[in-house]
Each structure stands twice: as structure tokens, then as C-alpha cells.
Amino acid sequence: MKAAATVPRHLALVDAPSGASLTWRALDAAVDAYARVLTEHGLTQGDRVVLLLPNGLEFCVALFGVIRAGGVAVPIDTESAPPEVRRVVEHCGAELALGLGGDAAAAALPAPVLDAEPGEPFAAVGGGEDLAVLCYTSGTGGLPRGVMLSHRALLANVEQCAALRPAPVTAQDRVLLALPLSHAYGLSGLWQVAAAGATGVLLDHFAVASALAACQERRISTVVGVPAMYRAFVGAGAERLGEALSTVRLATSGAAPLDPGVLAGFRRETGLSIYEGYGLTETGPVLTSTLASGVAKPGSVGKPIPGVELRLVDSDGSTIEVPTEDDEISYGEEETGTGLVAARGPNLFSGYWPDGAHGPDADGWFRTGDVGYLDPDGDLRLVDRANDLIIVNGFNVYPHEVERVVGELPEVAEAAAVGVPDERAGERVKVVVVLRPGTELTEDGVRAHCAENLARFKVPAAVEFADALPHSVTGKIRRAGLRGPR
Numbered sequence: 001m002k003a004a005a006t007v008p009r010h011l012a013l014v015d016a017p018s019g020a021s022l023t024w025r026a027l028d029a030a031v032d033a034y035a036r037v038l039t040e041h042g043l044t045q046g047d048r049v050v051l052l053l054p055n056g057l058e059f060c061v062a063l064f065g066v067i068r069a070g071g072v073a074v075p076i077d078t079e080s081a082p083p084e085v086r087r088v089v090e091h092c093g094a095e096l097a098l099g100l101g102g103d104a105a106a107a108a109l110p111a112p113v114l115d116a117e118p119g120e121p122f123a124a125v126g127g128g129e130d131l132a133v134l135c136y137t138s139g140t141g142g143l144p145r146g147v148m149l150s151h152r153a154l155l156a157n158v159e160q161c162a163a164l165r166p167a168p169v170t171a172q173d174r175v176l177l178a179l180p181l182s183h184a185y186g187l188s189g190l191w192q193v194a195a196a197g198a199t200g201v202l203l204d205h206f207a208v209a210s211a212l213a214a215c216q217e218r219r220i221s222t223v224v225g226v227p228a229m230y231r232a233f234v235g236a237g238a239e240r241l242g243e244a245l246s247t248v249r250l251a252t253s254g255a256a257p258l259d260p261g262v263l264a265g266f267r268r269e270t271g272l273s274i275y276e277g278y279g280l281t282e283t284g285p286v287l288t289s290t291l292a293s294g295v296a297k298p299g300s301v302g303k304p305i306p307g308v309e310l311r312l313v314d315s316d317g318s319t320i321e322v323p324t325e326d327d328e329i330s331y332g333e334e335e336t337g338t339g340l341v342a343a344r345g346p347n348l349f350s351g352y353w354p355d356g357a358h359g360p361d362a363d364g365w366f367r368t369g370d371v372g373y374l375d376p377d378g379d380l381r382l383v384d385r386a387n388d389l390i391i392v393n394g395f396n397v398y399p400h401e402v403e404r405v406v407g408e409l410p411e412v413a414e415a416a417a418v419g420v421p422d423e424r425a426g427e428r429v430k431v432v433v434v435l436r437p438g439t440e441l442t443e444d445g446v447r448a449h450c451a452e453n454l455a456r457f458k459v460p461a462a463v464e465f466a467d468a469l470p471h472s473v474t475g476k477i478r479r480a481g482l483r484g485p486r
Helices: 002-006 024-040 057-068 082-092 151-162 184-196 208-217 227-235 238-244 260-270 399-406 443-453
Strands: 011-015 021-023 048-051 072-075 096-098 131-136 146-150 174-177 199-202 222-225 250-253 274-279 286-289 309-313 339-344 366-374 380-385 390-392 395-397 412-422 426-435 462-465
Touching: 002 024, 002 184, 011 024, 011 057, 011 184, 021 024, 021 057, 024 057, 048 057, 048 082, 057 072, 057 184, 057 199, 082 146, 131 151, 131 184, 146 151, 151 184, 151 286, 174 184, 174 208, 184 199, 184 222, 208 227, 208 238, 222 227, 227 250, 227 260, 238 260, 260 274, 309 366, 380 399, 390 412, 390 426, 395 399, 399 412, 399 426, 399 443, 443 462
Parallel strands: 011 199, 048 072, 048 096, 072 131, 174 199, 174 222, 222 250, 250 274, 426 462
Antiparallel strands: 011 021, 131 146, 274 286, 309 339, 339 366, 366 380, 390 395, 412 426
């Protein structure tokens, strides 16, 4: 761990709820000690080790210990249901597990010792194309798949992010790590903290009050967030935000689309922009950022970060001609230049577990499954997931466009559009709406507003109201469960 040699006494990690902390030297010693524990328990290079732990010092020591000992870390979100956990453990063939309980198929490990004394350094095992982490996707459209991330991919993405200006994380930063470290985006923040020798402030879960308290008490300078976090921050009001975020220099968002209204509200309340990025677990995870564009532009996820190539392709993989500055683009409409986002770079995964299937092609390109277009500034704008596309009488309907229009109604807190089978049209649009507390809205009211702002085939044929929508741990709407009758 480079930081242990360059800034040994600098604070590495702080557990915000308990106040416990580790310097880089102490963290390195604890990781060495745990790597030895793993080898004593029979770990050999390439063995999968499940980590079912909340964000905290133990998780971080165990994660780095597994990787240093040559194992493959398999982080699982603590909110996962028991059947989901069992499936991952069985699918990856885990040999060892931490935090799993007594009925696991893998052998249980003891928790790391955080106050280990420095000893003989443990020589790191593996690197390059060897697997470091096996991340299971959230499974918004089906069963989760194991994404094989090598040392090469993870290190490349850290270097790519560090080359952005301003850099997302510097040695002087105190970074809020409130996103689940079981997710590739949460892990990305941890990797960047370690590479820069910065300080990471850990929260075991996000709640607006505790997050703002941690920001104020620990003088946070960089926030790694998702749209739901910033929506909650905006709701706290200018006075509270002014106190808590007075030391913040940079706020970034990813994992789900950022509502332009949230960006505007955050700017209004704090004077800070939110720089939005885009990526996937399969891409290590960051592909683009508005930091690369130099401006936080509503609706845009920016340009490719250094070292990443990006192009738009059609269904057979052919490159699509992108619009010029003279072309007019209407968001959500089918235009020349709209296509599947494909990416190439050293940060890409090695395919899906166990055999590496469906990874980058022979030329190194990977089709993400997201639909987007480049605006006249060359910035990427996402339309939707290809597998979320709704086709009505042969016409494409992008769910995000319908959701954006429904969200214009002041009574609507959140909405999700999905396609449901229809005998005549093939599919029809269904929208599930969550209302703001104390408001009322009818199905006819939703449809009337949509009819004024959308083509007729895009107007929802069915409108349902719900108390809440299902989300992944990073805020993405889980659409699969919304397609059936409620």
C-alpha cells in the first residue's frame, strides 16, 4: 500500500459512527496480518472470499487483505435477502466467508484485528490480469451476474480518474464514503482514497442527518454520492447545508440519472455544482464525467475520462454517425446519432463469471446496453437502458422521457415507466407514480398532462399509484418488478 510508505501517519480511514480510525501505517499492518490469517485458513491464489459486512474498518481491512493474499473478494450487500446471498455464494464457489453466519457453504473467517502490530511485510500475491474482485450486478433486469474485475482494470480506472482536473480525490481530501462498498461505485471511492493517500470517512448507511453531521465534524472536502443523497441534502435546507458542507470543494454523482432540478437546488442552496459521471460495474466502473467536460451540465454525463474510448453503435455493432453542431437534438426522440454506448479501455472487465463470457470483443469494445447520443458539445446524454425500451406499434418509447414528463407534475415525487404486453400494439406504456405527502392526483390527471407533452403512442395506457418504488442500493429503479399486475 503506497500510502503506508509515503504518508504513514496520515489518517487513512475513519468510522464516523464510532469514531474509530486507522492511519495508513496501521491499516497496512492490519491488512498484512489479515492476509496471513487467510493463508492460515487455506486460501490459495484465485479462491473466492465472500464479504458480507457493512461499511466500516473491518470491511476495508478484510477487502485489502483478501486481495493482498491473492484471493478474489466477493462483496455482498448486507441488505440482500438470504436467497440472494445463497445464490451468490453458490454461484461463485466461495471457499471462505466473513459475516455470513453458520449456514454458509463457505468456511467462516474470524474478523480482522484492527490494532495489529507492524511485522514482516506480507508479499502481495498476484496482479495484472489476475482477478481481484468479483462484483455481482444489481440484477435490475434479471438474475445478478458476477463481473470479473482484474487488478489491471481497477488500477487503470483509478489512474484514469486521477488524471481528471480537478482531480476527484487528492492527498489533502477528506472523502465521504457513504455508498455501499459492496457496489463497484462505492469501491471506486475507496480505491481513489487509497491511491491518493487521502482520508476516507465511512458511514455504514446513508441517512441525511448522520451524513451531514459527518461532513461537518470531519470537515469533508469531497462527496461521492448518488442522486438520492443529493435530493435528501437539498431537502435539508440552505442553513443546515451551509454549516455541514462549508468545507466541500467537490461533489460527484453517479449510478443513476441526476434530476436537473436536484442539481439546480443543490447549486442554489450551497453554491456548489454536482459533477455527474457514468459507468457500469463492467467498466471498473467510471467511463465518463462532466469533470472531463469542465462544466456540470444538466442532463449530461460528460465526456470520456482519460484513457477511455467511447462510440455509439447500432444493434449489429456498426458505428453510428454522430450529430454535428448544426444538428438539432430533441431529448428522448429518435435522432441521427442515437445508439448503444460502446466503450474501450484498460478499465474494462474480463467477462462474466465463471468463464469470461460476454466480455469485450476481439477489438476490445464492450457494448454497455445503454442508449444515448452525443450533444453538439460532444457530451454524452443517456436516453435509457436498451432492455428497458418500450416498443408500441413499432415505435420506440424511452421510459426516462415519460418519467421526465410525469415528474413535471408538482404532486409527483417519483415515477417509473415500463412496458407491459398488449395484444394489438405489442406493448403499451404503464407508469407507476409515487405522490408527495399530502397531495392528490388522479390517473386521468397524469394522462392528460402526458397527452399535452408527449406523442400519443407514448401516453401511459395504465397509471398506478404506489407508496414507494423499488431501488437498487445505488438508487436505480428496479423496473422488473413493476411490469406485472400490482
